[in-house]
Amino acid sequence: MTPPLNHLLSGPLRQIVSGLLMASLLIPCVSLAGRIKEVAAIEGVRSNTLTGFGLVIGLDGTGDQTTQMPYTSQSLSNYLQQLGISLPVDALARLQLKNVAAVLVTAQLPAFARPGQTVDVNVSSMGNAKSLKGGMLITTPLKGADGEIYALAQGNLIVAGAGASAGGSKVQINHLSAGRVPNGAQIERTIPTPLLEGASFKLGLEASDFQTARRVAEAINTRFGATTARALDGRTVDVQAPTESNARIAFIAEMEEIQLEASIPAAKVVINSRTGSIVLNQAVTLGPCAIAHGNLSVSISSTPIISQPGPMSGGQTVVREKANIQIKQEPGILIQLPAAPLLADVVRALNALGATPQDLLAILQAIKAAGALNAELEVI
Numbered sequence: 346m347t348p349p350l351n352h353l354l355s356g357p358l359r360q361i362v363s364g365l366l367m368a369s370l371l372i373p374c375v376s377l378a379g380r381i382k383e384v385a386a387i388e389g390v391r392s393n394t395l396t397g398f399g400l401v402i403g404l405d406g407t408g409d410q411t412t413q414m415p416y417t418s419q420s421l422s423n424y425l426q427q428l429g430i431s432l433p434v435d436a437l438a439r440l441q442l443k444n445v446a447a448v449l450v451t452a453q454l455p456a457f458a459r460p461g462q463t464v465d466v467n468v469s470s471m472g473n474a475k476s477l478k479g480g481m482l483i484t485t486p487l488k489g490a491d492g493e494i495y496a497l498a499q500g501n502l503i504v505a506g507a508g509a510s511a512g513g514s515k516v517q518i519n520h521l522s523a524g525r526v527p528n529g530a531q532i533e534r535t536i537p538t539p540l541l542e543g544a545s546f547k548l549g550l551e552a553s554d555f556q557t558a559r560r561v562a563e564a565i566n567t568r569f570g571a572t573t574a575r576a577l578d579g580r581t582v583d584v585q586a587p588t589e590s591n592a593r594i595a596f597i598a599e600m601e602e603i604q605l606e607a608s609i610p611a612a613k614v615v616i617n618s619r620t621g622s623i624v625l626n627q628a629v630t631l632g633p634c635a636i637a638h639g640n641l642s643v644s645i646s647s648t649p650i651i652s653q654p655g656p657m658s659g660g661q662t663v664v665r666e667k668a669n670i671q672i673k674q675e676p677g678i679l680i681q682l683p684a685a686p687l688l689a690d691v692v693r694a695l696n697a698l699g700a701t702p703q704d705l706l707a708i709l710q711a712i713k714a715a716g717a718l719n720a721e722l723e724v725i
Contacts, residue, residue, distance in 0.1 A: 382601035385548040389539045393454045399485030401446045401477055408446040409472035417447040446474035450485050450498050452530045463528035466498045476521035478504040500529035541590050548582040555579040564603050612720035621702035631685035634717035
C-alpha cells in the first residue's frame with residue numbers, strides 16, 4: 346500500500362509544497378484582454394500607397410542591357426531633356442547604359458503626414474539589371490491613385506546582399522535587384538482625413554465579429570456614457586465625440602486605451618497546401634470519430650537489357666528496357682478518436698495518428714466532411 350504523500354515529505358518540504366498549493370488557489374483566473382486600439386481602427390485614418398518610375402545610376406556595370414530594355418534609354422533621354430540636354434535619335438539608339446537601371450519606386454504615405462516630412466521608399470528593378478548595389482536613385486515623383494504627385498524620392502540605395510561571378514561561376518547572397526532608401530522620399534502634399542468632421546466617427550474592427558462589436562460599444566458606453574457608442578454591424582461601431590479638435594483628440598486617446606475582454610474567435614483551421622503547414626486556434630474542437638489511414642507506394646524501376654547477336658550472324662546489338670513495377674500498400678489501422686473539447690486534446694488526438702503534415706491535410710478535410718471537426722477549414 347502506497348503511504349500518504351504527507352508521510353513522504355519532510356517538515357520543511359511539506360511547508361513549501363503547502364505554500365505553493367495555497368498560492369495557486371489564491372491566483373485569480375486571468376482572461377485574455379486587449380485594448381480597443383488593438384482590435385479596431387478609426388475609419389479614414391490610414392496610409393496611402395505611392396508609386397513611381399525612376400532610374401538608378403552609378404552602378405558598376407550591372408545595369409540594364411538597353412538593347413533589350415528600350416525604356417531605360419528613353420527614360421534617361423527624357424530626364425536629360427529636362428536638364429536642357431537633347432540627344433539625336435541615332436545617338437539614343439547607340440546608348441549602352443551599363444551603369445543605369447530602370448526601377449519601380451513604392452512608398453507608404455502615412456496618415457497626417459505633412460509637407461517636409463520624409464518616408465522610406467522601396468526600389469525594385471524592372472529590367473534585367475544584375476545588381477542595384479552601390480546605385481543612387483535620381484529624383485522620382487511618387488503619385489497616388491488619383492495621379493497627383495505627393496512625394497519626391499531620391500537617395501542612395503541600401504541593398505542587403507552581395508554577389509560575384511567569374512568564368513561561368515556565380516555566388517550570390519540575398520537579393521540584389523531590390524533595395525531601400527531610408528527617408529528617401531520627401532512629402533510635398535497632404536491628404537485630408539475626415540477625423541474632425543461631423544459629430545461622430547466610426548471604428549472599423551479588424552475582423553467581422555458581432556460579439557466583439559458589442560463589447561467595444563459596451564466598453565465605450567461604460568467609460569463615457571450610455572449613448573456614446575452603438576454597434577452598426579459586425580464590423581462598424583459609431584462613436585459620438587466632441588467636435589472641438591483638442592477635445593476630440595483627447596477623447597480618442599483615452600478611448601483607445603480602454604481595456605477590452607477578448608472574445609473567443611471562431612473555430613478555424615488554416616492549411617497551407619504548398620508547405621504543408623497546419624495552424625489551429627483555441628476554439629477548434631473534435632467530435633468522436635474513427636479513422637483508418639494507410640500508405641500506398643508505387644515504385645517503378647527500369648533496367649537496360651542488351652541483346653548481343655551471335656558471331657558471324659550479321660545481326661546488330663539491341664538495347665531494350667525492362668520495367669519493374671512494385672506496389673506496396675501498408676495496412677491501415679482503424680483508430681478511434683474520442684471527443685476533444687480542448688485544443689490540447691485535439692493535438693493529442695491528431696498526434697496519435699502518426700501521420701505526416703501532408704497526410705493530415707487530407708485527414709482533416711475528411712474529418713470535416715464527416716461532421717466531426719467543429720471548425721472552418723481555410724486553405725491558403
